[in-house]
Amino acid sequence: MFQILVAEDDTNTRKLMEAVLKEHGFHPLPACNGNEALEILDRHHVDLALLDIMMPGMDGYELTRHLRASDYTLPILMVTARQLPEDKRKGFLVGTDDYMTKPVDEEEMILRIKALLRRAQIVNERKIQIGDVILDYDSFTVTRQEEVQTLPQKEFCLLYKLLSYPGKIFTRMQLMDEIWGMESESDDNTINTHINRLRKRFEGYEEFSIETIRGLGYKAVKRQ
DSSP, X not given: OOEEEEEOSOHHXXXXXXXXXXXXXXXXXXXXXXXHHHHHHHHSOOSEEEEESSOSSSOHHHHHHHHHHTTOOSOEEEEESOOOHHHHHHHHHHTOSEEEESSOOHHHHHHHHHHHHHHHXXXXXXXXXXXXEEEETTTTXXXXXXXXXXXXXXXXXXXXXXXXSTTOOEEHHHHIIIIIOTTOOOXXXXXXHXXXXXXXXXXXXXXXXXXXXXXXXXXXEEOO
């Protein structure tokens, strides 16, 4: 059972979040402020932290900054009444993984938590499995039963990124910045070339495909 730290100073909100988490099979670990949250993290294994920003003493920003500085890699979902873009930007800069504004939609919160846990598992294992296909980040290989393909690094990273977020549309600019780097002199044709190579390599694979979204970019579709 996944253990979720819930750091929220409002009692009613915290109890509601606890109830929703329990209903969906999670084990909540409640904390009233940042200091209590740190004590829980010292005593328990925590799979994900659900943090309010505006807490007395150590707020959510400071707590997140402290966790990242202390090499905690658990996913962090910030939940706050603050809705300004600069508030969200600050949250991401200090190290949060996702951000929700209050009042919280309970179903959306659970979906975001599940997505974060799924991504964390991918990061920790450094592997993605889709049916019989296994992508291994440490060796840049794609294995399907007895067939093993070793891909060039950029080609593998592009495929791994798309399949880490199946159904999510990535623009060419996003993919260029993340995989080739913001300082790269490569252009859009580089992405197109690599996508075409991947499609040709895996054209016989029914487990996944890479689709072009006209005017936007690309997305991977899992079929198993």
